[in-house]
Amino acid sequence: MKPAQKLPFFLLSAVALAVLPLVLQSHGHAWVRIIDIALLYVLLALGLNIVVGFAGLLDLGYIAFYAVGAYLFALLASPHLTENLPAVAAMFPDGLHMPIWVVIPLGAGLAALAGVLLGAPTLRLRGDYLAIVTLGFGEIIRVFLNNMDMPVNITNGPKGIDRIDALSIGGVSLGEPWTIAGFTLPPVTLHYYLFLGLVVLAVIASARLNDSRLGRAWRAVREDEIAAKAMGLNTRNLKLLAFGLGATFGGVAGVLFASFQGFVSPESFSLQESVMVVAMVVLGGLGHVRGVILGAFLLAALPEVLRHMAGPLQAMTDGRLDASILRQLLVALAMIGIMLARPRGLWPAPEGKA
Amino acid sequence: MSTARPLLKVNHVSKRFGGVHALENVGLSIQAGDVHGLIGPNGAGKTTFFNVITGLVPADRGHFELEGRAYKPTAVHQVARAGIARTFQNIRLFGDMSVLDNVRVGRHVRTQVGWWQALLRTSAFAREEAAIVRDAMALLDFVGLADQAHRTARTLSYGDQRRIEIARALATEPRLLALDEPAAGMNATEKVALRELIERIRAQGRTVLIIEHDVKLVMGLCDQVTVLDQGQLIAQGRPEQVQSDSRVIDAYLGSAHAAYEAPHEQPADDDDAEIEDDDEDEGARAPEGGRS
Numbered sequence: 001m002k003p004a005q006k007l008p009f010f011l012l013s014a015v016a017l018a019v020l021p022l023v024l025q026s027h028g029h030a031w032v033r034i035i036d037i038a039l040l041y042v043l044l045a046l047g048l049n050i051v052v053g054f055a056g057l058l059d060l061g062y063i064a065f066y067a068v069g070a071y072l073f074a075l076l077a078s079p080h081l082t083e084n085l086p087a088v089a090a091m092f093p094d095g096l097h098m099p100i101w102v103v104i105p106l107g108a109g110l111a112a113l114a115g116v117l118l119g120a121p122t123l124r125l126r127g128d129y130l131a132i133v134t135l136g137f138g139e140i141i142r143v144f145l146n147n148m149d150m151p152v153n154i155t156n157g158p159k160g161i162d163r164i165d166a167l168s169i170g171g172v173s174l175g176e177p178w179t180i181a182g183f184t185l186p187p188v189t190l191h192y193y194l195f196l197g198l199v200v201l202a203v204i205a206s207a208r209l210n211d212s213r214l215g216r217a218w219r220a221v222r223e224d225e226i227a228a229k230a231m232g233l234n235t236r237n238l239k240l241l242a243f244g245l246g247a248t249f250g251g252v253a254g255v256l257f258a259s260f261q262g263f264v265s266p267e268s269f270s271l272q273e274s275v276m277v278v279a280m281v282v283l284g285g286l287g288h289v290r291g292v293i294l295g296a297f298l299l300a301a302l303p304e305v306l307r308h309m310a311g312p313l314q315a316m317t318d319g320r321l322d323a324s325i326l327r328q329l330l331v332a333l334a335m336i337g338i339m340l341a342r343p344r345g346l347w348p349a350p351e352g353k354a
Numbered sequence: 355m356s357t358a359r360p361l362l363k364v365n366h367v368s369k370r371f372g373g374v375h376a377l378e379n380v381g382l383s384i385q386a387g388d389v390h391g392l393i394g395p396n397g398a399g400k401t402t403f404f405n406v407i408t409g410l411v412p413a414d415r416g417h418f419e420l421e422g423r424a425y426k427p428t429a430v431h432q433v434a435r436a437g438i439a440r441t442f443q444n445i446r447l448f449g450d451m452s453v454l455d456n457v458r459v460g461r462h463v464r465t466q467v468g469w470w471q472a473l474l475r476t477s478a479f480a481r482e483e484a485a486i487v488r489d490a491m492a493l494l495d496f497v498g499l500a501d502q503a504h505r506t507a508r509t510l511s512y513g514d515q516r517r518i519e520i521a522r523a524l525a526t527e528p529r530l531l532a533l534d535e536p537a538a539g540m541n542a543t544e545k546v547a548l549r550e551l552i553e554r555i556r557a558q559g560r561t562v563l564i565i566e567h568d569v570k571l572v573m574g575l576c577d578q579v580t581v582l583d584q585g586q587l588i589a590q591g592r593p594e595q596v597q598s599d600s601r602v603i604d605a606y607l608g609s610a611h612a613a614y615e616a617p618h619e620q621p622a623d624d625d626d627a628e629i630e631d632d633d634e635d636e637g638a639r640a641p642e643g644g645r646s
Contacts, residue, residue, distance in 0.1 A: 208475065209472055212469070212479070213467055214469045219459075220459040223450060223451060227448065230408060230430055230446075231431075231459055231462065232435045245469065
């Protein structure tokens with residue numbers, strides 16, 4: 001695209017993205033909700049893309065950082081801690097209600113710390129071995145959350161934490177309908193704008209990191225670690241940085257998720273979810289930001305679209321085919337088909353720019 | 355050409371792989387500004403010596419000095435930072451990256467702008483990126499690949515891939531450039547061009563350590579030659595001295611020439627097949643970008 005065409009294109013996309021939820025919400029909030037969830041997955045996929053795509057470290061426990069962010073916000077923005085821990089209740093008699101500019105950086109920071117802690121013991125591992133250790137880490141976090149209700153109730157175990165406040169920006173809570181100039185925006189739409197803003201930031205951050213000294217160093221480590229070391233690259237620090245920066249995206253997505261749902265429980269952070277995010281990155285095009293966004297949208301939206309196809313199929317077979325199982329089957333078939341037809345992903349990075 | 359100041363000085367280097375003495379009490383000193391050849395029959399320990407001084411393989415014993423300062427080759431990236439850059443016998447480029455990006459990675463160790471500056475696109479970032487591109491392009495021009503800068507590295511010819519590797523190593527501003535069999539698999543024309551390139555590198559005042567099988571190339575190019583055989587240093591001196599040394603003729607020149615008919619016995623050093631890779635038939639080796 002020529003530079004002269006770029007500006008109108010961006011303006012058009014911006015207007016389209018701004019109007020999209022307003023159009024969708026008139027057909028029902030469920031549609032906006034689907035887009036919201038898809039945006040969260042885009043954020044996760046972009047973060048994982050830093051680890052898997054840029055630095056080439058196969059991480060199967062990425063959802064753990066999502067969990068870290070979500071639980072952080074759940075604890076800071078719900079009455080759970082004050083109800084269960086008298087000390088906290090004494091310190092914050094009005095309850096913990098942290099503002100957005102504290103919570104989001106905090107979620108990012110905590111996730112980054114978790115990322116570095118996970119990265120440290122895995123530095124010598126590559127490929128399959130790394131995948132297995134990270135998979136274990138992801139499960140550890142989930143099991144941890146599941147069991148941290150005894151002896152001191154911190155995570156409320158499998159019951160999860162509810163009554164989480166929605167984030168609020170400048171006094172406007174995203175959890176309640178907001179009326180501006182006679183136009184009412186429901187919470188799903190308000191969240192949409194916040195998610196969209198952060199996705200845009202994440203896209204810019206990814207692109208800038210990729211096109212920098214650090215991005216090139218990550219690619220070098222991915223291509224040939226020994227040669228990278230021989231060129232003076234400190235592969236240990238580079239990998240830790242990839243784990244840490246990648247995890248921040250997951251942490252932020254987790255905070256948003258907790259605010260959006262108002263409820264978190266360990267089952268939202270299963271291995272299945274980690275695998276799904278990896279699938280989005282691989283399906284879209286490893287290391288290619290646009291491809292990864294496409295992959296995330298497709299895989300997040302596909303099950304919803306197939307929901308409408310599974311119904312008629314179920315009717316045709318007199319209900320012998322269960323809709324939810326059918327949907328999983330169709331998603332799986334679609335993924336196999338795409339990977340057979342385009343093994344480097346739907347929208348891979350151009351040659352030499354990988 | 356040689357000055358009295360040794361750039362690299364190593365003493366008493368020993369390395370064993372299981373029962374094989376890959377290196378036994380090897381000492382070597384390289385004068386600044388020299389092209390120093392390291393020759394020896396297959397399995398003599400040349401590549402092991404390279405891997406030891408660059409930190410890829412830890413030595414069992416040894417004392418290492420670069421420019422009069424002791425250094426410990428324990429971490430590979432620190433050796434590169436200290437000023438030793440190397441190429442690999444089986445070319446190890448970043449194959450899917452562009453030629454320019456390969457060389458730009460070489461600049462990494464001499465640049466410092468961090469990730470937060472990359473995120474914010476500060477003016478320091480812009481300045482440094484511009485300098486990196488300028489330096490990398492100058493190096494590509496130096497090795498004669500400026501017009502190939504935007505091609506994917508692995509699509510270039512074998513000889514050109516060697517040149518990228520040399521440009522990438524030079525990008526780290528090495529005090530010592532260590533070339534591991536740079537002429538392996540090259541045809542006669544490419545060898546002439548390679549020799550001319552190494553002479554231009556020497557003319558810039560850089561010191562070069564070169565492992566090479568091509569006796570003609572080594573004898574014509576090097577100021578000093580060290581001969582290893584079965585992990586031991588058997589001769590060192592000017593090319594013409596080494597050439598007439600009877601032990602060298604026995605151990606290397608004679609047997610190496612015979613080796614083309616009948617491969618002589620070579621110690622099995624499969625402990626480290628990943629990096630120690632002394633093939634008999636250099637010509638038949640396929641150009642591979644890098645193995646993972």
